[in-house]
Amino acid sequence: MENLQLGISFYKLRYRSWKFEQQINVYPMKCLITIICIFWLSLGMAQTATMGTIELEITGMENDEGQMLVGLYNSEEGWLLKPFKGAFGKIANGVTTVIFRDIPEGVYAISVFHDKDNDGKLNRLFGLPTERFGASNNAPSRFGPPRWRDAKFQLLGGTLKHSIQIH
Structure with a gap:
């Protein structure tokens, strides 16, 4: 029974670390896309006064x-x-x-x-x-x-x- 609990704990730990790694890899891409969108939208809003x-x-x-x-x-x-x-x-x-x-x-x-x-x-x-x-x-x-x-x-x-x- 103890081995089974260790196996489940190890699985949960591994699953959590895999999820964490996946979030770390996705985070920079989301930031980059957000920054590009904000920059692109600000170009449209920036109007020079005549x-x-x-x-x-x-x-x-x-x-x-x-x-x-x-x-x-x-x-x-x-x-x-x-x-x-x-x-x-x-x-x-x-x-x-x-x-x-x-x-x-x-x-x-x-x-x-x-x-x-x-x-x-x-x-x-x-x-x-x-x-x-x-x-x-x-x-x-x-x-x-x-x-x-x-x-x-x-x-x-x-x-x-x-x-x-x-x-």
Whole structure:
């Protein structure tokens, strides 16, 4: 009886070790297949953002003194507070041209103002601007600054030409 139990124990031990060896041999292959699948799927998901250019023409300046300050905004939360990109434009014959390059596709809005005294700020008197300003889509400024929803536009890659008349 003892020999029989030893034989059964030996068989179980041998069967378990064979199972273990089989698992060890299969494991690297499963890992390799999993890694290849993840890599292949990630190639399909990795999309490069399409870049575009915004060419902006600003008109309506009373004179060529000072400079134009331009802010490009990419969110409603940052509108008029935190520009995505900023630029200074030189005024020539009452017109300024500013170009924003390598801008990812998305929704944007632009604000501009004529900084006559080159202090980098929109001057105000009793809360009202004393320097001329404007926004993309020539968004109106009724009882406050222009609203994001009136000034926003979509950039879909390529070149977008935009003009703003300041007031």
